[in-house]
Amino acid sequence: MTGVEAPAHTFAAPDLSDAALAAVTAEIAGTAAEYDRTAELPWAGLRAAHRAGLLTAAVGRQYGGPGAGPRDVARMLTAIGEGDASVGLLAANLLLTHAGQAAHPSWPAAAYDDLLRRSQDGPALANAVRAEPELGAPARGGLPKTTATRTAGGWRLNGRKAYATGGAGLAYHVVWAVADEPGGDPQRPRVGHVVVPGDRPGIAWIDTWDHLGLRASNTHDVIYSDVEVPADAFVEIPRGPDGVYRDPAAAAGPGSLGHVSLYVGVARAARSAFAAFARERVPAALGRPIAQTERIQTVAGEIDLQIVQAETLLHGALLRLEAGDQSILPELSAVKVAIARSVIAATQAAVAALGNPGLSRHHPLERHLRDALCIRVHPPQEDAVLLAGGRRVLGT
Known part of the structure; x- marks a missing residue:
């Protein structure tokens, strides 16, 4: 590998045999009913999936991961969901984040390196935070009210999001927002995701999740109040050839x-x-x-x-x-x-x-x-x- 820098982290490929996946399912299932009753984040199930290497299986090879493909990811999520659907949802959001970064790198290098570093020691959750109380899910169209305002040193994030799965357990939020910046077109602003560490000052959670199912997923509302992030934290989502923004979901x-x-x-x-x-x-x-x-x-x-x-x-x-x-x-x-x-x-x-x-x-x-x-x-x-x-x- 002369001339190629070795990855800073290493994640072993998980055992995806039927027996190994069944063992993970059984361990996760052992705490599922209790977490469903308490609606607490299902850390025991997440740790079981992490120990088995499932939560980092989709980390790309260029980052030192196994680079699991869609079919292996599907098998892992079926096994996790069979044990506890809430753990499955949290795992799906994380695995798809890693898979997306492997295929189309977009995260700031320092932020993704930090997510991987945290993932060495235990479950480090990440999720796209997109829905809003007034708008609902973005797949139906529209633009967010959440704004990323350009500052001298980066961006300042403000807004309220709904259905932010993972709650205060998120290591990283990937927040859908419009750019408020000098020279920007207010009628057609840039749209993107802001990569935000979950422990950044200005993040406040509102416990709104009282749902029929997936009760332990902590899909609460979150408010961002003047959350400061660096300049590379805003990742633009390109518009279509006709200049119209269409939500990928x-x-x-x-x-x-x-x-x-x-x-x-x-x-x-x-x-x-x-x-x-x-x-x-x-x-x-x-x-x-x-x-x-x-x-x-x-x-x-x-x-x-x-x-x-x-x-x-x-x-x-x-x-x-x-x-x-x-x-x-x-x-x-x-x-x-x-x-x-x-x-x-x-x-x-x-x-x-x-x-x-x-x-x-x-x-x-x-x-x-x-x-x-x-x-x-x-x-x-x-x-x-x-x-x-x-x-x-x-x-x-």
């Missing part, structure tokens, strides 16, 4: 299937919980486990069918991308929606068949159902996907 891409992957894990967890209950439940009138009845066997088959369908769509799409088949790109949004439907159908089938036990907080199926329903909120959302697909088919 408005259409699915290879990275967006990472979030979908964790919910496939939730469906798997629901299948396991359903099977365990069916084997153990022996009604007095029946005298044998309900697992031995054709009714429950048929439901189990339906659950399995939906999961097989979701996994085949997920990995089939990723294999086509891996092979260089670009023709699937316009179809990825529809793939995301189809996987979401299968995940929810599998989980709802399990709950419906068990009746009251499936809706009781004493049984994990109730938590899995709540978590599975959250797949719908990830962009692109179903109505936008169906509208775009219909227009494409009809040529309108």
Whole structure:
């Protein structure tokens, strides 16, 4: 490697065998119910994923990481999500951050080096902080009210964001903002992300997260008040050839299937919980486990069918991308929606068949159902996907 500087950090490739991933799933699952009750950040699950090397698996080779590709990332997130969906969401945001930096380096060098340094010792979380209370998610269009104002030494960040997953546990925020700068066009300002250390003065959290599912994800609101960052912290997002800014989350891409992957894990967890209950439940009138009845066997088959369908769509799409088949790109949004439907159908089938036990907080199926329903909120959302697909088919 003469003439090439060695990476400052080294991260070993994780064991991605089925047995190793199953062990991580089991360890994470051991604390999932308690974190769901307390809504505290699931540090035990995150540490388990970190020890297994999963949280740094997507660090690029140029930075000393394994450089895991989309299919391996999907397998890891499915395993983590099967253990705890909240850990899966936090891990997905981090892994996709590392994968994005590996493919298209954009972070300030010192900031990314610091994130990697922190990652040597334990979970160091990062996430794109984009939604706002008035605007909602940016995939529907519009520009943020959050501003990055140019100063003599860098930028000053001001604004309020909603749904900032990771909360005060974030080592780094990647904040969507418009540039307020001398000579800028106020009608068409530069748009970008501001890379902000989570411990910077001026960051205040508002505990707004009281959600149906993913309760331990700490997806709270955050206020930035005159947060000072250096000049290279603003990373511009280019406009399209027509000069219009379009949010990259408005259409699915290879990275967006990472979030979908964790919910496939939730469906798997629901299948396991359903099977365990069916084997153990022996009604007095029946005298044998309900697992031995054709009714429950048929439901189990339906659950399995939906999961097989979701996994085949997920990995089939990723294999086509891996092979260089670009023709699937316009179809990825529809793939995301189809996987979401299968995940929810599998989980709802399990709950419906068990009746009251499936809706009781004493049984994990109730938590899995709540978590599975959250797949719908990830962009692109179903109505936008169906509208775009219909227009494409009809040529309108």
